[in-house]
Amino acid sequence: MTGQFTGRLVTRDDPDFEDAVLGRVFNGRRPSRRPDAVLLAETEQDIVAGVRLAAERGWTVSVRSGGHAWAVWSVRDGGLLIDLGGYRELSYDEATQVVSATPSVKGGEELTPYLEERGRFFNGGHCPSVGIGGFLLQGGQGWNQRGWGWAAESVVAVDVVTAEGELVRCDATQNADLYWAARGSGPSFPGVVTRFHLATRPLFGGLAHTVQGYRNEDFTDVMTWLYEATHRIPDNVEIVVVGMTLRTPEGESLGPGFIVTGLAFADDLPAAQDSLAIFRESPALSRAVFVKDAAPSSLAEQRVEQERSNPEHAQYICDNIWAEGDPAEIVERIRPLFTELPTPNAFTIWMSNLPTRALPDMAFSLATGAYVATYCCYDDPAEEDANRAWLEQAMANAQPVTAGQYLGDSDFTRRQLRFMADDNFAKLQEIIRARDPEGRFARYLAKDPATLNRNHWEL
Ligand SMILES: Cc1cc2nc3c(=O)[nH]c(=O)nc-3n(C[C@H](O)[C@H](O)[C@H](O)COP(=O)(O)OP(=O)(O)OC[C@H]3O[C@@H](n4cnc5c(N)ncnc54)[C@H](O)[C@@H]3O)c2cc1C
Known part of the structure; x- marks a missing residue:
């Protein structure tokens, strides 16, 4: 059953090979790795045929769905990349x-x-x-x-x-x-x-948004307050702090700072607006550079904002931590990630996961009360080294309050941290051994596969 595809098998000799390998990759910072072939799958049967073809040729299979993995995990050296972009149902x-x-x-x-x-x-x-x-x-x-x-x-x-x-x-x-x-x-x-x-x-009936912009001098006071307040804010509110260049609605820079945001989902707009009341207790509200207070919003508006902060095909380096420990120490340790950003386009998020709750039994098993991730975004490749050096140093500073990291914003070829509870990681390895003894499918792309799921400073 070789080569029976509705889609297309693109090999190294084809003129569009590079485009097939990289065209759908979000991050403009591209790897030098290249597969042997790319299957542009269009049907479920194409995927079945692709895996069988890989078995015949002794290829390892990697997969691409949306192409957004920052570390471009889908592109490996050798083997078959099955790209699912043309298979949409x-x-x-x-x-x-x-x-x-x-x-x-x-x-x-x-x-x-x-x-x-x-x-x-x-x-x-x-x-x-x-x-x-x-x-x-x-x-x-x-x-x-x-x-x-x-x-x-x-x-x-x-x-x-x-x-x-x-x-x-x-x-x-x-x-x-x-x-x-x-x-x-x-x-x-x-x-x-x-x-x-x-x-x-x-579908929720009302969405309301609070955004408070502050100068960096207020970071410690505001974050210390928020660590306590987040326990009282209802759980229909997403709470995110972003260290960034503050901007006017027209996009004009107001200099470095951070925003505190609450996005409330409720059955109707008044209920969503009421859910944001606690944000008015912020100790620095009178010094805020700007405040949007419980304004009506929509997911369409939120999508535009997300696209503005994450331009496609710009170059990105990112890293992240699950923050754990005494809130005062966390705030102190993560502060440089918010207040000393290396470029005007870089940003850091703090996303509340508080109060924490038990997870169901599934492979995903490591999360703490707050997620912190930094995204260094730049256009000139010459900026890579400086961004990387800054990020490594700022993440090292946060080690004493780091429990591990989230796969979504990680790059194990650069830094390996824990991402799963130990028992879950061991169970996953057993499942992989039983289901894929020959190693047909690509595994974690890591600097040192032997020390996966360990915080590198604890080795
Ligand atoms: C701009 C931006 C914003 C983001 N925002 C968020 C966010 O809000 N929340 C969040 O959690 N994450 C977020 N992420 C991280 C994102 O979720 C991860 O990068 C995720 O891996 C992207 O999925 P993808 O299918 O687009 O990626 P891909 O690069 O296509 O896939 C990543 C890897 O997952 C595996 N894989 C994918 N599909 C399959 C499949 N069908 N079968 C088997 N293995 C498969 C493969 O190993 C593949 O290499 C964001 C990333 C970007 C670039």
């Missing part, structure tokens, strides 16, 4: 309220409007163009993850092509090992997911 079952979507479907641009028309919602990723494939496999910090949980918690089943080239359904009752792994293994899943089946929630 969506369907909704009224009876079960489950939406089924292929992995390259974009969470914000495609899945959200499709569900909106049906009065439903799925908390996909913040950036509208992120593919649901990589996002869900690594856990998925979607809209209001603080209240609604990890997006992977809403996965009710996945369809998977296994190492033998068989298409199987995986859920709580059949192929439960793959269902468990599909919710958190990220780029070491022993198969190709061809479809996700997702529980949806009713």
Whole structure:
């Protein structure tokens, strides 16, 4: 069953090989790695045929859904890259309220409007163009993850092509090992997911947004207050702090600073606005550079803002931590990540996950009360070294309050941290050994695969 594709197999001799390898990669900072071939899959059967062809040729298979992995995990040296970009299908079952979507479907641009028309919602990723494939496999910090949980918690089943080239359904009752792994293994899943089946929630009726812009001098006071206040803010509110260049609505720079934001999802606008009342207690409110107080908003408006902060094909270096410990120490240790950003386009987020709650049994298993991630965005490759040096130093400063990191914003070829509970990591390795003994599917792309899931300073 070689070469029977609806899509196309692109090899190194083809003139569009480079485009097939890199054209759909979000990060403009490109790797030098190259596969032997790229399968531009268009159907589920193409994926089955691709995995079988790889077995015949002794190729390792890597997969691309949305192409947003910052570290470009889909592009490996040698083997077959199966690109799912041309395989896009969506369907909704009224009876079960489950939406089924292929992995390259974009969470914000495609899945959200499709569900909106049906009065439903799925908390996909913040950036509208992120593919649901990589996002869900690594856990998925979607809209209001603080209240609604990890997006992977809403996965009710996945369809998977296994190492033998068989298409199987995986859920709580059949192929439960793959269902468990599909919710958190990220780029070491022993198969190709061809479809996700997702529980949806009713579409919210009101969205309200508070944004307070501050100068960096107020960082310690505001963050110390927020660490306490976040426990009292209702769980329909997503709470994010961003260290950044403050700007007017027209985009004019107001200099460095940070914003405190609350985005409330509720049945109607007044209820959403009421949920944001506690933000008015900020100790530095009178010194704020600007304040938007519980203003009506929409996901369309939020999507525009996300796209503005993350321009496609710019070059990015990013890193992240799960922050843990005494709030005063955390605030002190993460402060440089917010207040000493190296360029006007760099930014750092602090996303509240408080109060924390127990996670269901799935591969994803490491998260703390606050997520901190920095994105250094630049256009000139000559800026890479300076950005990297600054980021490494600022992340090292945060080590005493670092429990581990989130796969979504990580690059193990640069820095390896814990990303899974030890028992879950051991169980995942067993599943991989049983399901893919020959190593058909690419594993984590790491500087040192032998020391994965360890904080490098604890080795
Ligand atoms: C601008 C931007 C904003 C982001 N915002 C968020 C956010 O709000 N929340 C969040 O959690 N993350 C966010 N991320 C991180 C993002 O979720 C991850 O990079 C994720 O891996 C992207 O998924 P993808 O399918 O687009 O990536 P891809 O690069 O296509 O896939 C990443 C890897 O996942 C594996 N994989 C993907 N699809 C499959 C499949 N079908 N079967 C088997 N393995 C597969 C492969 O190993 C692949 O290399 C953001 C990233 C960017 C660039």
